Amino acid sequence: MSNPLYARLQATAQRLIAKYGQAGVVTRLTPPDPILGGEPVPTPYPATLVPMAYEARYIDGTTIRSGDMHIYISSVGLAIEPTVGDIVTANGTDYAIVNGDPxxxxxVTNVVFIVQGRTAS
Structure with missing residues (x-):
């Protein structure tokens, strides 16, 4: 059963992200059929998110690189849970998720998704 505290935290996170954030897309690439092959199939999921650059003190060059983005994604209305390998489109740039904190x-209750995005190549 969901804890009412986390439902309130989820509502607060959603309200702040809606106020200060932007529309974006989380794209999941479904791998090709292992027998028939083919190309991966991208499935886009609309999301509301806030992309922010990491502060210089957190950039160590290995785990967090220059250019990485700290992206807060509202869990309200998002059909998937963003994971490593998904692509987040924000500010017209595609970011591959390299790390995440659900x-x-x-x-039970996804309060907010916080992911680390690296410019997708």
Whole structure:
């Protein structure tokens, strides 16, 4: 059962992201059929998000590189849980998710998705 505290935190996160954020897209690439082959199939999911550059003190050159973005994604209305390998489109740029923190404290309610995005090549 969902904890009411986390439902309120989710609503607060959604309200702040809607106020200060922008429309974006989380794209999941479905791998090709292992027998028939083919190309990966991209499936876009509309999202509301806030992309922010990392502060210089957090950039170490290995785990967090210059140009990486700290992206807060509202969990409200998002059909998937963003994971490593997904692509987030924000500010007209595609960012590959290289690390993520789902913030699912009670194991049921996704409060907000916080991911690290690296410019996709």
């Amino acid at each position: 913030n699912k404290y009670d194991g």
